[in-house]
Amino acid sequence: MPDRAATIEIRTSHIWFSVFQDLCSPVIEIDGESHKRSWGTHSFFVAPGQHEITAYHRWVFFSRAFESRVSVEVVDGVPLRLRWHTGWFVTSPGRWTVS
DSSP, X not given: OOSSOEEEEEEEEOOTTOGGGXXXXXXXXXXXXXXXXXXXXXXXXXXXXXXXXXXXXXXXXXXXXXXXXXXXXXXXXXXXXXXXXXXXSTTXXXXXXXX
């Protein structure tokens, strides 16, 4: 872990009636480093500064369904809380919001 650490908290979710997505595990990439997680909220410790975050999950024939990315600036000691929510169609990007 770096000397100074900032926290990025990411909550992943999908459309409530898409129960088959519960069988998939979302992947969160922070600066190109993949983290496969379950649906829900997860914290990541990063160095303060600019970071590129990408989220997606495997879905039938699509290896990166609902893929979308966001660039964020994180500050030491101030947690950044994000939410990634899948779209209506497998080819549409997921939606990022700050909470």
